[in-house]
Amino acid sequence: MNSPSVVAPVTGAAGQFLSGAGLLLRGLAVYVRSPKLVVLGIVPALVSGLLLLGAFVGLVWFVDDLAALVTPFADDWSSGLRDTLRVVTGLALLGVGGLLAVVAFTALTLIIGDPFYEKISELVEQRYGGTPDLVEVPFWKALRRSAVDSVRLVAVSALVGVPLFVAGLIPVVGQTVVPVIGALVGGWFLALELVGAPFQRRGMGLPDRRRVLRNNRTMSLGFGTAVFVCFLIPLGAVLIMPAAVAGAALLTRRSLGQPVERG
Template identity: 70%
Template sequence: MDTRTVTAPAVGRVGQFLSGIGLLFRGFAVYARQPRLVLLGLVPALITGALFVAAFATLVVFVDDLAALVTPFADGWSAGARGTVRVIAGLAFLGLGGLIGVLTFVAVTLVVGDPFYEAISERVEDRFGGVPNAVDVPFWRSLRRSAADSIRLVAKSVLIGVPLFVAGFIPVFGQFVVPVIGALVGGWFLALELVGAPFYRRGLRLPDRRRALRAVRPTAVGFGAAVFVVFLIPLGAVLFMPAAVSGAALLARRSLGDPIEEA
């Protein structure tokens, strides 16, 4: 795949969405060409990835009990009807768990691996012309800002995830439409999380990220949705986290009008 073609400025929302997907592939290509970045990026993702895999596995083990807990009204139904509604409830729990789990994984991994991912993001930007007048933010201040902004984003995603969880009980719509909406919503929040380092480097905060990404929303959602789907694949979150950070640096540059062709 020619990632330069895929990530070229696109006309139309669909084209911009596909362009955003292409940024993840391009981020992977840039990251994979630098072996040191590979090692830097995998360490924190492996640490947090193991914890979140264990947490999701626990959810899978207890999902039947949770489904029964939220559907007491079905206790007196026939076995077939009761089983159907509880399967739907279980899928809704897994969907909500996947949405919150991916967003929380990214937030925690970015905090745990802040020095690693800051280095990856900075090296990617250097390849494309760097950041004129970059702001030197002390490590601990950057870490506090990153943690605070991530908590805000995860909290907001939970508030949005609850209505999606409820909608998951609607037959057909809940099993086919809600997952797509969840991936798009999750993609938007992932994009906001992942571009944190490039924006901090410019002295910009979370409100600035929102404004900049809104201007290229289809591209941002396309990028974030691609990351979201890849992270649902077993080991995908660990292997693609550094690529997502690299692609996010390119997304940030595009949203701010900086070049994404190598200098």
């Protein structure tokens, strides 16, 4: 029997980015071939999605009050300037809220659905030759480590959201360039979160994930940004999350130079 082969590396920044985005589609193709896992994979995402949708609806409901709260210096301005500033501020708040909601959704869903997503990730790896240097980690220890790493990543993304919020107040730039930057930043954090399980199986922690993905930054950004954009589509996060987990297993293997094609 032929052994799995490693795909020839894609060259060029655009090629690497598109190759990373393509891993999400491959993850979807692998995932939908297991009907039993489809339902199991959607349930945790549905629970997390409902919780965070409620939080985001609350943000939308109170965004005008929040915009006024963070711009008290504009109270004495003319109504036209004041209203314009607060509309822009509200849009910036919603943009940062959306970024945090997507990252938090991924973290919460991975924690809630850890057994299901671990199974999906394992099946993907088995399809392409298994996990080299497999390290057995007790379930509760793996769950605790995953939760701690997720909290750290959400906290860092919140800190990154501050300058994005400020930049979002700049006319035109804040409504054009900043959303693109936000998608790339969100995509990077999603990629770091989603590869957690396959890295843990190899005995590698968050610093290792950062190092390896940094060495494959463009491909990782392509994958993470594709996931981020899909998560912004209504119900996209619920339906795509299991495929994103499968794609993350492929991203891990490709980043580590391991087979992603069947022989």
